[in-house]
Amino acid sequence: MTRDLDVAASGPLAGEIAVNGDKSVSHRALLVGAVCDGPVRVSGFGGSADTGATLAAVRALGVAVDEVSPTELVVHGVGLRGLREPAAVIDVLNSGTLLRLLPGILAGQPSGRFTLDGDESIRRRPVDRIALPLHRMGARIDTTDGCAPMTIDAGHVLTGITYELPVASAQVKSCLLLAGLYAAGETTIVEPLATRDHTERLLRAAGARIERHPGAVTVRPATALRLDELVVPGDFSSAAFFIVAATLVPESHIFLRGVGVNPGRAGLLTVLERMGARVSLFNRRTTAAGEPIADIEVRHAELVGTDVEPELVPTMIDELPVLALAAARARGTTRIRGAEDLRRKESDRIETTAEALVALGARVTTTDDGWQLRGTPARLRGGTVDPHGDHRIAMMGAIAGLYSEGGVRVLDADCIDVSFPGFRDLLAGIEAPWS
């Protein structure tokens, strides 16, 4: 039985919010840590159902991981070619990142047969986008009509290729960068639009030879990776829900400390600023592994609609549902285009976002590649949101409740644990005590 989440209309939001460790970087910390030579100490790890699947996967592949605390791990890397065949199928649960990144490493192992499978939603998400280029590199991969379950037969020689990504995807780029560590010669990935570059930064910090060119990245084969310590930034995608919440609810004023602001992730800030939001970044710094972080201050503001151009979409791909909520409360029309890959996320997010917002009283129409929203600054009516098992739709619905007339009930809200298990507690504690 999963629990519904009831969110009542809120007074001003105030105080400091400590979001969980970044999910994308936490997956990569485990996956890259697993193939480093020797131990990697990870702090700020973002525990969640998704990253828990990656933790279980690397353990099943023979990597010892000490859980010093819920946010501190020591990953005892076994070296680039030290993973062993697991006794059972690797269960990625709901994690697209694990499903797409791990095969790049598995294809480079000297031997073994590895099968990856996951939940009902993951079985609908395409993996041919990694299987095709990995085949071209010489890997043997079988998919089920382009989806999971998929099996990788390791032990085949990989050769570097130049590959132009048909869809802007950090997961596919990362998979090929990881496979490129094992390939003879150079592997170059050409991106139609820039996506998050966590893998490049981490691999470079671990000693891999990564070269960036405009619109492309090249990796050379590696003999060993080494990384002593890795600090995971706060998750911008989690922070985004509270950034929008404080923007919408009158008189709010919040701080989020130590949040990752990788340019491939933080596009929401560019768009919100253009819409009139009052968001300031200060205390900018860079972690030892090369990730930019900052403290973020957010105050309530009245928003105006905008057009989000397709070039920005990859830098805010996971934030588009909550941006749509902000746009529904902005004066005037907002158009979001170039987001067709949202149809292949944990749910068809173009449809599930529109369905949720319409159920709460917003005026939204869908297009093939996004939405058109006719916003007003008034509170949403409120109502019930069915997130269709999608964590980000569930959290968007909950945030909508804070700035509604009648509150919002999110059905089956336990899917939130896929990325952000602390969300309910943070939400419960963010209303100013004097309101």
Ligand code: S3P
């Ligand atoms: C991710 C990349 C994005 C994003 C996902 C995490 C990553 O997916 O939506 O939540 O960690 O590389 P795509 O690469 O499919 O766009």
